[in-house]
Amino acid sequence: MVAHRLDEIDRKILAELQADGRMTNVELAKRVGISAPPCLRRVRALEDAGLIRGYHAEVNARELGFEVQVFAMVGLESQAEVELSAFEARCREWPLVRECHMLNGEVDFMLKCVAPDLSSFQSFLTGQLLTTPNVASVKTSLVIRGAKDEPGVPFDVLEERLSRTA
Amino acid sequence: MVAHRLDEIDRKILAELQADGRMTNVELAKRVGISAPPCLRRVRALEDAGLIRGYHAEVNARELGFEVQVFAMVGLESQAEVELSAFEARCREWPLVRECHMLNGEVDFMLKCVAPDLSSFQSFLTGQLLTTPNVASVKTSLVIRGAKDEPGVPFDVLEERLSRTA
DNA sequence: GTCGGCTGCGCAATAATCTTTCGTACATGC
DNA sequence: GCATGTACGAAAGATTATTGCGCAGCCGAC
Numbered sequence: 001m002v003a004h005r006l007d008e009i010d011r012k013i014l015a016e017l018q019a020d021g022r023m024t025n026v027e028l029a030k031r032v033g034i035s036a037p038p039c040l041r042r043v044r045a046l047e048d049a050g051l052i053r054g055y056h057a058e059v060n061a062r063e064l065g066f067e068v069q070v071f072a073m074v075g076l077e078s079q080a081e082v083e084l085s086a087f088e089a090r091c092r093e094w095p096l097v098r099e100c101h102m103l104n105g106e107v108d109f110m111l112k113c114v115a116p117d118l119s120s121f122q123s124f125l126t127g128q129l130l131t132t133p134n135v136a137s138v139k140t141s142l143v144i145r146g147a148k149d150e151p152g153v154p155f156d157v158l159e160e161r162l163s164r165t166a
Numbered sequence: 167m168v169a170h171r172l173d174e175i176d177r178k179i180l181a182e183l184q185a186d187g188r189m190t191n192v193e194l195a196k197r198v199g200i201s202a203p204p205c206l207r208r209v210r211a212l213e214d215a216g217l218i219r220g221y222h223a224e225v226n227a228r229e230l231g232f233e234v235q236v237f238a239m240v241g242l243e244s245q246a247e248v249e250l251s252a253f254e255a256r257c258r259e260w261p262l263v264r265e266c267h268m269l270n271g272e273v274d275f276m277l278k279c280v281a282p283d284l285s286s287f288q289s290f291l292t293g294q295l296l297t298t299p300n301v302a303s304v305k306t307s308l309v310i311r312g313a314k315d316e317p318g319v320p321f322d323v324l325e326e327r328l329s330r331t332a
Numbered sequence: 333g334t335c336g337g338c339t340g341c342g343c344a345a346t347a348a349t350c351t352t353t354c355g356t357a358c359a360t361g362c
Numbered sequence: 363g364c365a366t367g368t369a370c371g372a373a374a375g376a377t378t379a380t381t382g383c384g385c386a387g388c389c390g391a392c
Contacts (some may be wrong), residue, residue: 014225021188025350034369051230053225055222056184059180071276098314098315099312099314102311105308116323142270147254152225192378343385344381348377350378354374360368361365
């Protein structure tokens with residue numbers, strides 16, 4: 001990890017932009033305690049270094065008509081690398097699958113899916129996921145309600161960790 | 167859902183801002199085919215309506231020193247509402263827990279966690295999660311690699327769906 | 333029909349921000 | 363001591379955000 005090459009200002013920038021990605025550069029500069037030009041240079045550098053992958057609006061899926069969220073745990077027949085990659089490629093094609101993570105343990109993949117309603121998801125499940133070659137088992141769990149949803153990184157933990165190292 | 171009250175321009179705006187949350191308003195206006203002022207008014211309206219919840223920079227967790235990502239499936243002793251809320255509140259306190267979803271089925275909660283390394287996660291697991299009152303069982307799965315990670319909503323599905331309804 | 337009233341667009345102007353340029357300060361190494 | 367590299371901050375011009383205003387289209391009411 002390259003976190004050591006970042007000073008406190010860089011980490012503050014990342015934390016602020018993670019919390020509010022549309023913050024103006026002048027506001028950001030004010031918050032991290034430097035003037036606008038070097039602040040913008042740092043942001044560009046963080047983007048170029050790949051530490052900032054992009055910026056996204058967080059939309060209200062439920063209000064937009066995606067009322068169903070499902071975790072699907074998928075087991076494959078063969079775990080050969082070719083098969084794993086093939087399944088991942090499929091997941092990237094399916095719009096209802098928003099996340100696909102390869103896991104250790106008995107389950108091979110964890111999928112997070114969204115759908116307009118249960119029947120839409122069912123038809124995806126039976127018509128697409130379950131009919132995919134090499135898929136051995138799928139266990140699904142409906143999300144009843146969400147209690148916390150903050151993708152990203154806890155910068156306070158990072159700060160604490162670095163201060164201990166230093 | 168209020169998606170019906172949105173016209174095609176609004177949905178395009180949402181799709182564009184989900185893909186690039188820092189797009190300038192003039193660029194956004196150009197892409198959706200209207201001039202800047204009404205475009206900005208629409209964005210503000212979408213924000214006020216809660217359809218846009220916020221904007222966030224997507225950071226590279228691994229490069230920042232969070233090399234471990236874990237799904238934890240938690241079962242509780244009691245599923246009384248008080249207990250469920252209490253557990254959710256705990257999850258909101260724990261910085262390593264980034265997501266907490268209540269599920270149907272045998273598992274009560276699905277947690278997505280990050281940690282700097284395995285031992286950090288282990289100490290969280292044994293020192294915090296497993297010692298929490300009312301926690302009956304925790305099954306964890308390490309993320310080996312990520313194949314897709316696009317939180318949000320597939321707007322192409324939404325469009326298709328609305329065109330069928332209309 | 334046509335007369336308000338409503339909604340939403342676009343133009344124009346101003347305010348704010350972004351972005352580049354340039355000069356300076358500080359630390360490092362020779 | 364002095365060159366060198368790095369990063370800051372002030373200033374200025376370009377771009378963008380934001381507001382105010384006039385206009386067109388689209389209903390209901392009469």
